[in-house]
Amino acid sequence: MDDIRLHLTPSPHLKSPVSTPRIMWNVTGSLVPVVGVAIYYFGPSALLLLTAATLGAVLTERAFSPEKSLGDGSAVITGVLLGLILPPGLPLWMAFVGGAFAIGFGKLIFGGLGQNIFNPALLGRAFLQAAFPAALTTWPGAPGSWWELRGGNLALPFMSPPETDALTSPTPLGLMKFESTPTESWDLMIGNTGGSLGETAGLVILFCGGYLAVKNYLNWRIPVSILGTVVIFSGLLFLLDATRYPSPLFALFSGGMMLGAMYMATDPVTSPVTNAGAWIFGFGIGFLVVAIRSWGGLPEGVMYAILLMNALVPFINRATQPSPFGERIVEGAEA
Amino acid sequence: MRFAAGFRHGVHPPERKELTSAVPVRRMPFPEEIVLPLRQHAGKPAIPIVRPGDRVERGDTVAEADGWMSVPIHASSAGTVESIDWWPHPDGSVAEAVVLSVDRYSPQVPRPRIVPRWQGLSPQGVVEAVRKAGVVGLGGAAFPTHVKLLPPEGIEVSTLIVNAAECEPYLTTDHRIMVEYAERVQFGIRVMMHALGVERTVIGVENNKPDAIEALEATLPDDLDVKVRSVRVKYPQGYEKMLIKTLLDRSVPAGKLPMHVGVVVQNVGSIAAIAEVFETGLPLIERVVTVTGPGVARPSNLIVPVGTKLRDALEFCGGLVGDVTEIVFGGPMMGASQPDLDAPILKGTTGVVILTREESRPRQRYPCIQCGTCLDSCPMFLNPSLLGQLAQVGRYEAMGEAHLADCVLCGCCSYVCPSNIPLSQMFALSKAALRKLETQAA
Numbered sequence: 001m002d003d004i005r006l007h008l009t010p011s012p013h014l015k016s017p018v019s020t021p022r023i024m025w026n027v028t029g030s031l032v033p034v035v036g037v038a039i040y041y042f043g044p045s046a047l048l049l050l051t052a053a054t055l056g057a058v059l060t061e062r063a064f065s066p067e068k069s070l071g072d073g074s075a076v077i078t079g080v081l082l083g084l085i086l087p088p089g090l091p092l093w094m095a096f097v098g099g100a101f102a103i104g105f106g107k108l109i110f111g112g113l114g115q116n117i118f119n120p121a122l123l124g125r126a127f128l129q130a131a132f133p134a135a136l137t138t139w140p141g142a143p144g145s146w147w148e149l150r151g152g153n154l155a156l157p158f159m160s161p162p163e164t165d166a167l168t169s170p171t172p173l174g175l176m177k178f179e180s181t182p183t184e185s186w187d188l189m190i191g192n193t194g195g196s197l198g199e200t201a202g203l204v205i206l207f208c209g210g211y212l213a214v215k216n217y218l219n220w221r222i223p224v225s226i227l228g229t230v231v232i233f234s235g236l237l238f239l240l241d242a243t244r245y246p247s248p249l250f251a252l253f254s255g256g257m258m259l260g261a262m263y264m265a266t267d268p269v270t271s272p273v274t275n276a277g278a279w280i281f282g283f284g285i286g287f288l289v290v291a292i293r294s295w296g297g298l299p300e301g302v303m304y305a306i307l308l309m310n311a312l313v314p315f316i317n318r319a320t321q322p323s324p325f326g327e328r329i330v331e332g333a334e335a
Numbered sequence: 336m337r338f339a340a341g342f343r344h345g346v347h348p349p350e351r352k353e354l355t356s357a358v359p360v361r362r363m364p365f366p367e368e369i370v371l372p373l374r375q376h377a378g379k380p381a382i383p384i385v386r387p388g389d390r391v392e393r394g395d396t397v398a399e400a401d402g403w404m405s406v407p408i409h410a411s412s413a414g415t416v417e418s419i420d421w422w423p424h425p426d427g428s429v430a431e432a433v434v435l436s437v438d439r440y441s442p443q444v445p446r447p448r449i450v451p452r453w454q455g456l457s458p459q460g461v462v463e464a465v466r467k468a469g470v471v472g473l474g475g476a477a478f479p480t481h482v483k484l485l486p487p488e489g490i491e492v493s494t495l496i497v498n499a500a501e502c503e504p505y506l507t508t509d510h511r512i513m514v515e516y517a518e519r520v521q522f523g524i525r526v527m528m529h530a531l532g533v534e535r536t537v538i539g540v541e542n543n544k545p546d547a548i549e550a551l552e553a554t555l556p557d558d559l560d561v562k563v564r565s566v567r568v569k570y571p572q573g574y575e576k577m578l579i580k581t582l583l584d585r586s587v588p589a590g591k592l593p594m595h596v597g598v599v600v601q602n603v604g605s606i607a608a609i610a611e612v613f614e615t616g617l618p619l620i621e622r623v624v625t626v627t628g629p630g631v632a633r634p635s636n637l638i639v640p641v642g643t644k645l646r647d648a649l650e651f652c653g654g655l656v657g658d659v660t661e662i663v664f665g666g667p668m669m670g671a672s673q674p675d676l677d678a679p680i681l682k683g684t685t686g687v688v689i690l691t692r693e694e695s696r697p698r699q700r701y702p703c704i705q706c707g708t709c710l711d712s713c714p715m716f717l718n719p720s721l722l723g724q725l726a727q728v729g730r731y732e733a734m735g736e737a738h739l740a741d742c743v744l745c746g747c748c749s750y751v752c753p754s755n756i757p758l759s760q761m762f763a764l765s766k767a768a769l770r771k772l773e774t775q776a777a
Binding site: 001002004005006007008009010011012013014015016018019020021022023072112113114115219268269271272273274275278317321322323324325326327 | 346348349427504576580586587588589590591646649650654655659660661662663667668669670671672673674675676688690694695697698701702703704705706707708710711713714715716717718720721737738741744746749750751753754755757759760763
């Protein structure tokens with residue numbers, strides 16, 4: 001018994017099995033069905049774009065992160081999420097640059113995991129949209145076969161993408177914005193529409209996000225308050241003028257709404273740390289999405305709504321600090 | 336019996352009580368040597384009144400209380416004082432201790448009563464007897480019991496709460512006391528109610544101890560208002576402010592004591608100890624302790640003389656098995672790891688938990704991802720995430736403003752943190768640093 005070497009560690013001596021990598025890899029794993037749907041609808045283009053964006057993210061993390069931080073899984077999530085919000089015809093090199101920007105300027109420059117202000121994947125998308133506005137708003141039409149690449153995936157860096165034969169198909173949001181034409185609800189829910197790779201199948205995303213919420217890997221208050229706000233706010237507008245404004249169901253299942261609410265806004269790093277803050281944060285996003293879509297110049301507003309609310313998170317946190325147990329009680333009031 | 340929902344937040348670690356919850360309490364034989372640190376209680380250390388070479392009998396005072404916030408220490412065995420010297424203290428420091436060489440041939444019979452009979456004693460008389468008997472809270476904090484029994488002027492205490500939650504995983508000390516010594520617990524409650532002059536008592540037991548609840552209900556006195564209430568299994572249910580919230584729905588104001596909401600909380604083990612003191616006439620010289628965990632051959636509930644060394648208790652339980660890496664005094668959530676096997680079991684040692692590599696393997700630390708899980712776990716409604724970030728950069732004053740003083744170091748935040756940040760350890764160190772800053776400023 002005397003040859004034993006005892007460890008001295010601080011209490012508590014028990015530890016819950018949930019760890020940061022476990023959360024990250026669960027989130028990544030939960031995206032498998034979403035990726036599957038993207039490949040089903042957009043063929044090899046989806047696979048190539050997701051790979052390019054993820055490679056950009058992972059290689060940048062590998063090259064510039066001082067610690068061995070690839071194992072925590074956060075770079076892979078950023079890459080996959082970025083890939084899912086790109087249009088199917090985007091040149092691969094742009095996806096790669098977007099992934100590199102998302103990690104380099106979206107995360108590492110702030111000090112790495114836990115320090116960034118903005119959602120890295122959305123920041124990567126915003127950067128691409130600013131740098132290559134034409135490529136990011138080109139939605140290629142349906143090709144002849146599943147195996148065919150969509151649009152100019154293979155364009156070389158800094159070359160103008162080859163002229164596609166103008167076979168573009170508008171997204172449901174574009175149709176709504178510019179032609180006031182709604183899309184069939186069922187097509188929207190199962191993703192049988194134009195749009196970014198992984199954003200179209202709202203029902204699948206809802207299911208995957210629900211899994212994460214049940215496992216407590218995301219704060220359910222954020223998607224609930226975003227989607228709730230969108231339903232109420234767009235419902236009011238729809239009641240006011242059903243010809244100009246889309247139905248709440250359309251608002252929920254179009255564009256990046258589901259993916260944004262379930263996977264982008266719930267990024268723990270860039271969302272409020274308090275539960276009261278989560279409700280405010282979600283309300284703000286929902287409000288901004290409907291406002292941008294209804295009165296802004298762009299058909300879609302999810303990305304900017306989340307990025308804007310990301311910027312407000314420190315203030316939301318400060319305004320919603322918990323009140324310690326027993327601090328609010330007036331002395332003797334309960335005695 | 337009514338079921339109480341309880342306080343908000345907290346955690347639910349695996350209970351692991353099945354190792355010893357059905358194991359009857361056994362008395363351990365006297366070891367060869369006993370170590371009695373002079374500081375076994377909250378407050379000032381006792382002052383030794385024996386010298387090396389002195390002969391002591393079981394129950395003799397070896398150290399006197401130093402003032403009101405202190406208690407005397409008694410010999411837990413007949414024997415000879417070997418030395419009074421510095422000895423490693425289970426809390427990680429070193430403290431002066433009286434070391435006794437046990438007289439193996441002594442019959443260990445009690446001499447005339449040291450503690451008087453309680454019949455006919457005034458409330459003050461009971462308090463004085465409890466103080467002389469060296470009774471402290473046996474639930475871990477070792478707060479001198481007589482101090483709790485005499486609330487200061489102007490404070491009215493109406494309710495006695497018996498803390499039988501035993502929310503720490505692994506420990507079954509209180510559980511077995513309730514099952515096997517229910518009558519004694521009821522007698523202790525009677526004495527305490529007399530001393531405090533309260534009308535009503537509520538016993539709070541976590542609902543993972545149905546046999547204890549049954550035993551207590553079967554022995555309830557007819558002439559006193561004593562109730563047993565089953566409470567939810569949740570850590571830290573046994574922290575007194577949480578138990579008061581659960582049982583009476585009263586919130587003790589920050590920085591105040593339970594008596595400020597008219598309540599005195601006593602651990603059920605302490606109550607049984609008080610009863611025993613008046614029954615036997617001997618001071619507090621032994622206690623029930625759970626020796627458990629995957630690393631011990633025969634997990635047991637033992638009655639040990641105070642001052643028994645860890646080594647002797649382990650030997651009595653069949654020694655260590657498996658890849659033992661860590662031995663904790665107290666529960667695994669708040670207890671302290673022991674550096675060696677000579678650590679003495681004190682009045683406040685609720686259990687000895689022997690962990691193997693499986694439970695205590697080191698975990699890689701990751702940056703805080705602001706997930707907020709710690710906020711959802713904190714029973715005091717603090718922001719451990721913010722406090723942790725402030726601690727990391729040494730901003731102790733800012734931590735003070737973020738209510739560091741309200742932190743009770745229960746360890747919930749560290750337990751849930753997915754990034755394995757040792758939050759409660761950081762807060763313990765920050766509290767000390769902040770105190771130092773404040774004394775320097777004063």
